[in-house]
Amino acid sequence: MSIRLRLTLWYVILLAILLAVFSGALFAVFSLSLFSEVDRRLEIRASEVNTSLATALELQSDPRVFILRGGRLTLPTADMFAMPGVFVQVSTLEGVALTRSENLGAQTLAVSSTVLDGVGRGEASYASLSRNSVPLRVYVSPLTVRNQSVAAIIVAESLQPVNDTLRRLAMLLIGGIVLGLVIASIVGALLAGSALAPIDRITQTAQAIARSNDLTRRIEQKPTRDEVGRLAETFNEMLARIEELFRAQQRFVADVSHELRSPLTAIRGNLDLLRRGADSQAALAAIDSEASRMQRLVQDLLLLAQADAGVEIQKQSVEFDALLLEVYHQAKLTTREVKVSLADWDQVQVVGDADRLKQLFLNLIDNAIKYTPVGGVVTLALARDGNRARVSIADTGIGIPEKDVAHIFDRFYRVDKSRAREQGGTGLGLSISKWIVDQHGGQIQVQSQVGKGSTFTVWLPLVK
Ligand code: ADP
Numbered sequence: 196m197s198i199r200l201r202l203t204l205w206y207v208i209l210l211a212i213l214l215a216v217f218s219g220a221l222f223a224v225f226s227l228s229l230f231s232e233v234d235r236r237l238e239i240r241a242s243e244v245n246t247s248l249a250t251a252l253e254l255q256s257d258p259r260v261f262i263l264r265g266g267r268l269t270l271p272t273a274d275m276f277a278m279p280g281v282f283v284q285v286s287t288l289e290g291v292a293l294t295r296s297e298n299l300g301a302q303t304l305a306v307s308s309t310v311l312d313g314v315g316r317g318e319a320s321y322a323s324l325s326r327n328s329v330p331l332r333v334y335v336s337p338l339t340v341r342n343q344s345v346a347a348i349i350v351a352e353s354l355q356p357v358n359d360t361l362r363r364l365a366m367l368l369i370g371g372i373v374l375g376l377v378i379a380s381i382v383g384a385l386l387a388g389s390a391l392a393p394i395d396r397i398t399q400t401a402q403a404i405a406r407s408n409d410l411t412r413r414i415e416q417k418p419t420r421d422e423v424g425r426l427a428e429t430f431n432e433m434l435a436r437i438e439e440l441f442r443a444q445q446r447f448v449a450d451v452s453h454e455l456r457s458p459l460t461a462i463r464g465n466l467d468l469l470r471r472g473a474d475s476q477a478a479l480a481a482i483d484s485e486a487s488r489m490q491r492l493v494q495d496l497l498l499l500a501q502a503d504a505g506v507e508i509q510k511q512s513v514e515f516d517a518l519l520l521e522v523y524h525q526a527k528l529t530t531r532e533v534k535v536s537l538a539d540w541d542q543v544q545v546v547g548d549a550d551r552l553k554q555l556f557l558n559l560i561d562n563a564i565k566y567t568p569v570g571g572v573v574t575l576a577l578a579r580d581g582n583r584a585r586v587s588i589a590d591t592g593i594g595i596p597e598k599d600v601a602h603i604f605d606r607f608y609r610v611d612k613s614r615a616r617e618q619g620g621t622g623l624g625l626s627i628s629k630w631i632v633d634q635h636g637g638q639i640q641v642q643s644q645v646g647k648g649s650t651f652t653v654w655l656p657l658v659k
Contacts, residue, residue, distance in 0.1 A: 199391055203383040210379050211372070218368040225364060229357045230332075234321065236281075237334035241319070241350045244283055245338055248348075252340045280353040282331070285338060285346050288315045293346060302326060304349045310335050314347040330354040393423045397430055410438040450607040454492055454621060458485040488621070495623040499606065499630070508548040508634045512658050515545045515552075515584055516577060522553055523575050526560040532569040533590075535560070538576035543584040544658040547635045552655075555631040558624045559588045559651050565620070567592030567648070583637070583654045594645040603641065604629040 284295035284304045288311055292303045306322055313320055319336035331351040337344035393416055400414045413434060416427040462485050465478040527535045545552075563573040571591040578585050595603060595610060602608045607622040632639045635655050643649035 199384065199387045202387040203380055206383040206387075207376055207380045211376055214372045214375060218372060222361070222364060222368060226357075226361050229360065233332050233352055233354070233357060234334070237321075237332065237350045237352055238319075238336075240281065240283065241334055241336040241348050244285070244348045244350065245336065248285065248338055248346075249340045252338075252345065280356065282326075282349075282351040284349040284351075286311075286349060287346055288344070304331075304333065304351055306333065306335050306347070306349060311347055315344055317344050324351065326351075326353075330358070390423070393427055397427060400430075404434070410434060410441055447606060450622075451496060454607070455489065458489045458492075461485045492621045492623070495621055495627060498627055499623065502627075502630045508551050508631070510546050510548070513545050513547055513549045513552060515543045515655070516540065518549055518552060519556060519575065519577055519586065522556045522560065525557065526564065526573075529561075530564050533564045533567050534570075534572045535564070536572060536574050538574050539578050541577055541579050541584075543577065543579060545584055545635070545655045546658055547655065551631045551634070555628050555653070556586065556588070558628045559653075562624060563588050563590035563592065563649070563651070566590065571648075579657070580654060582657050582659075584657055585652060585654050587650055587652045589648065589650040591648040594647055594649055595641070595643040596645055600641060600643060604639075 279298065282296050282299050282304060284299065285293045286303075286306075287293060290305065290308065290311055295303065304324060304326075306324075310320055310322060314335055314337045317337050317339070319334065322333040322335060324331045324333050330353070332354055333349060333351045336348050336350075338346040338348050393414075396416065397414050400412055404410065404412055413431045414427045416424065418424060418428070462482050465481045465485075469475055469478045523535065523537060560573060560575065567573060567590045573588065573590045576587045576589075599608075599610045603610070604625050606626045608626075609620060609622040629639055632653055632655070637653060637655040639654075640652045641649060642652075
């Protein structure tokens, strides 16, 4: 069942319950007041009859005997009180009718002996009768003369007008409820439809994307601050993010293929030269260098793939100063053209993966050496900085242009391949370094001036 139908149904059911309860209460209160109005009229009429007859009977020495003897109550009063639909009858306490209103015709109003016994004791009561299948409300009260019940006054009123009024009211209420519900369902369905229309558009856009693989599509939606507006906005943001990731993925694959192609082409070219009998030493050296470049690239890619897969690094306490010293000696061995020196040195311990940390600092020192002209200096320093260790690798190299600084940690980003003193970079080194720093909960920053040099600074949390 669609949400639209469900919403409309709930709305209509709730409205139906409310209307039914309200109408029921209205009907009950109204009918109660109509019936009590009838009772009140009957009581007034009975008391009028009582007053009028009692005055006449007061003249008799014993009204009860007078009545029992069949003394005629020749009072025209009974008729005087009777109105269409209102009947009056005076009976003996035994139930014999003494006089009655003319509109009763030949009929008498028969009430039970229990009621008449009650009247004998001075009690009035109500009863229900029917006359020519018309329901009557009956009030039986004593005719009291000198504080004595001498006869029964029976006053009755037809309930037909009340019943008619109530029937009309019921029809009106039921008609109103039905009409109200029909209007409510139509309006409810329209409202729910228009509120849910943007969701339909979202679904259609999602389907269109699924069918056409076109991630550039967006939901066209007026910016509203309601739930549906926010959903559309979130959906568009998600699409933008997916598109961005997808493009990055495509770029990455293109970059990888490109980077792998150039060493392969160089190897094949050198193999050709070898086959044609060229200088085998030079060709073999070139092949060796290209093969190691490919090996580095593949290793880097593997590491990045692990990083993307969420592989966590090991966390152990590491003698950080000793580790850096090792990196320093190793770096010193790789170059003679650039002077590698040590500045301040503190003894510190950090938590992390020793191999990865070594790789991180070798990367940074390698870069410093690679991008520093012959005769330059690379300085390594380690110091405590609050509860962190701060390592800086400063070079007197070519520096990084300001516009590139923000990008050098991106994968495959290289400022200008020809700037390196030694070829063979992959553009992945710094992105791996950044990942290692992040994994250790640290921070990496670079400050650089073109022509003067660069300083890479790494902060890592100390062992507590
Ligand atoms: P690459 O393999 O090209 O060195 P990296 O990711 O290590 O890749 O570095 C990205 C780019 O940042 C390099 O191509 C280089 O242009 C620039 N770079 C990195 N370190 C330095 C440095 N110490 N001095 C100048 N430029 C640097």
